[in-house]
Amino acid sequence: MDIETQRKWDAASRTLDFMSFAEDRRIGPHKRRLFSKMRGATLMVAAGTGNDFKFFPPNMNVAAIDISPKMLERAGRKAASYSGTIDLREMDVCNLGFPDASFDTVATAFTFCSVPKPVAGLSELRRVLKPDGQLLMIEHVRSAIGPIGIFMDLMTPLTSRLGPSLNRDTVGNVQKAGFRLRRVENVYLDVVKIIEAVPKGE
Amino acid sequence: MLFTIGDYVAGMLIGVATTLAVRGIISPGMDMVIAMLIGMALGTVVHLLVGLVLAPMVGMFETMVPGSLIGMYGGMLFGMRDSMSAGSLTLASALIVGAIFGAIVVGGIKVYNRILQGAVFEASN
Numbered sequence: 001m002d003i004e005t006q007r008k009w010d011a012a013s014r015t016l017d018f019m020s021f022a023e024d025r026r027i028g029p030h031k032r033r034l035f036s037k038m039r040g041a042t043l044m045v046a047a048g049t050g051n052d053f054k055f056f057p058p059n060m061n062v063a064a065i066d067i068s069p070k071m072l073e074r075a076g077r078k079a080a081s082y083s084g085t086i087d088l089r090e091m092d093v094c095n096l097g098f099p100d101a102s103f104d105t106v107a108t109a110f111t112f113c114s115v116p117k118p119v120a121g122l123s124e125l126r127r128v129l130k131p132d133g134q135l136l137m138i139e140h141v142r143s144a145i146g147p148i149g150i151f152m153d154l155m156t157p158l159t160s161r162l163g164p165s166l167n168r169d170t171v172g173n174v175q176k177a178g179f180r181l182r183r184v185e186n187v188y189l190d191v192v193k194i195i196e197a198v199p200k201g202e
Numbered sequence: 203m204l205f206t207i208g209d210y211v212a213g214m215l216i217g218v219a220t221t222l223a224v225r226g227i228i229s230p231g232m233d234m235v236i237a238m239l240i241g242m243a244l245g246t247v248v249h250l251l252v253g254l255v256l257a258p259m260v261g262m263f264e265t266m267v268p269g270s271l272i273g274m275y276g277g278m279l280f281g282m283r284d285s286m287s288a289g290s291l292t293l294a295s296a297l298i299v300g301a302i303f304g305a306i307v308v309g310g311i312k313v314y315n316r317i318l319q320g321a322v323f324e325a326s327n
Contacts, residue, residue, distance in 0.1 A: 018258050019257060019258050019262065020258075020262070021258045021259070022205070022208075022257070022258060022259055022260050022261040022262075022264075023257075023261045023262050023263070025205075026205060026261045026264065027261075140263065143267075145314075147270075147271060147274070147275075148267060148270065148271070151270045151271075151274065155270075180325070181323055181325060182324075182325045183321060183323060183324050183325065184321070184322050184323040185320060185321045185322065186318045186319050186320060186321075186322055187319070188263050188264070188267075188315060188319075189267065189311070189314065189315050189318050190318055190322075191263060191267060192263055
């Protein structure tokens with residue numbers, strides 16, 4: 001377990017709902033559209049305080065993990081009001097306690113900006129996905145727009161101390177981890193993206 | 203609609219706050235290059251502070267991305283202007299220019315966002 005990351009997100013759990021109040025309303029419809037593609041046994045990575053549960057299709061059986069026990073405490077209340085089943089577990093995405101090929105769908109929302117070893121984490125997701133499974137992600141990434149990208153590079157040493165890194169190449173990392181891209185969509189500029197991928201065949 | 207108004211208000215506030223910070227520090231006659239660098243640094247700090255306050259109401263990305271451009275570039279431009287005493291001699295006129303600059307940047311980002319939005323890759327099978 002990455003204790004440093006756990007402590008950072010335990011601390012952030014106090015303000016996450018407040019800070020994401022508007023973003024939930026603006027990005028929420030895109031999350032709902034993406035998560036409507038969930039099927040079968042589903043893993044939600046970095047459930048946070050459970051803000052995204054309301055965007056899940058009804059009556060799903062979801063395993064939801066987070067590295068932060070404080071986040072999970074808050075997520076428990078939201079999980080209880082979901083129409084399906086949400087099984088919350090404290091777990092590091094880089095060391096998942098699930099057997100190979102356990103899930104039909106793995107979903108993430110603004111997660112891989114915060115995983116210290118993103119390719120290792122994504123490789124774990126590939127391991128627990130069934131060969132015909134799917135990865136559904138909505139993530140913020142480094143912008144290719146010159147001044148915005150440079151600004152993200154400059155700010156990352158500061159932001160990564162308190163929360164996420166701003167300059168991740170998550171689309172590239174997904175491919176490095178053994179996935180084949182199915183669809184990539186810009187949601188806000190080229191900063192917030194929907195990424196859909198499937199495990200690459202052996 | 204409310205969020206759109208909020209985006210413009212946030213941009214204008216960051217423009218105004220950057221103007222105030224730059225005018226408070228840059229004095230006429232200061233070396234223009236130094237003034238631009240100081241303006242850029244001030245604008246960056248100001249946008250982070252104002253952005254953090256506004257982000258829960260308007261949205262983190264929609265505040266911070268335009269705010270970074272307003273702070274960095276606005277700070278540079280305002281610093282250059284104030285070191286040369288070129289235009290906007292009163293604080294009121296400088297604040298109006300700051301607000302207009304913020305609104306224009308937000309408008310530009312909105313147009314660019316519309317151009318970029320949508321699928322950029324779809325596998326054929």
